[in-house]
Amino acid sequence: MCGACGSTVYPDPVMGDEQTLRKRMLVAHTVNSLTTGVPGTPRTTALAGGWTVTGPTGATTLCHTVADIWTAVLAGGLPRLLQQLEARAVTDEPGSLAAQVTDVGLRLARHRLLQSYPSNNTIGS
Numbered sequence: 001m002c003g004a005c006g007s008t009v010y011p012d013p014v015m016g017d018e019q020t021l022r023k024r025m026l027v028a029h030t031v032n033s034l035t036t037g038v039p040g041t042p043r044t045t046a047l048a049g050g051w052t053v054t055g056p057t058g059a060t061t062l063c064h065t066v067a068d069i070w071t072a073v074l075a076g077g078l079p080r081l082l083q084q085l086e087a088r089a090v091t092d093e094p095g096s097l098a099a100q101v102t103d104v105g106l107r108l109a110r111h112r113l114l115q116s117y118p119s120n121n122t123i124g125s
Contacts, residue, residue: 007049008049008064010050010064010065011065012064012065012066012067014027014065014066014097014100014101014104015027015065015066015067021046021048021108023097024046024047024048024050024051025046026097026098027044027046027051027066027069027097027101028045028046028051030097030098030101030102031073031101031105032044033066034081034084034085034088034102034124035073035081035084035104037084038080038081038084039057040056040082041073041081042055042056042061042072042073042075044063044069046075049064050063050064050069051063051069053069053072053073055075059083066100066101066104067104067108068124070104070105070108070109071108073105074105074108074109074112076124078109078112078116079113081108081109082106082109082110085102085105085106085109086106088102089102089106091101112113
């Protein structure tokens, strides 16, 4: 997307320059396949200009990048979702769109987990 249509283009390293609805649908499918079976995780839906992430209460978040999706999804069910992401990362074809989507989710999940459980390994403790 070049922005000629007047819509805002959000840079996304996973989507690259070709941000088509088909690619957005593949991203949504990848995220949903990882979150299926994890209680309380939201559902991702592709839109022409981004995605919506709808939680179990019906609250909806508009997302413009793959990182935005994972930030919204990781708001609940982190430990079990992290296991799903780690298992999927091993089986995804390297360099594929699914592998890139999984990688972003895995990095954000690990980062969030580290923030949730700060290390007490300080010198002199």
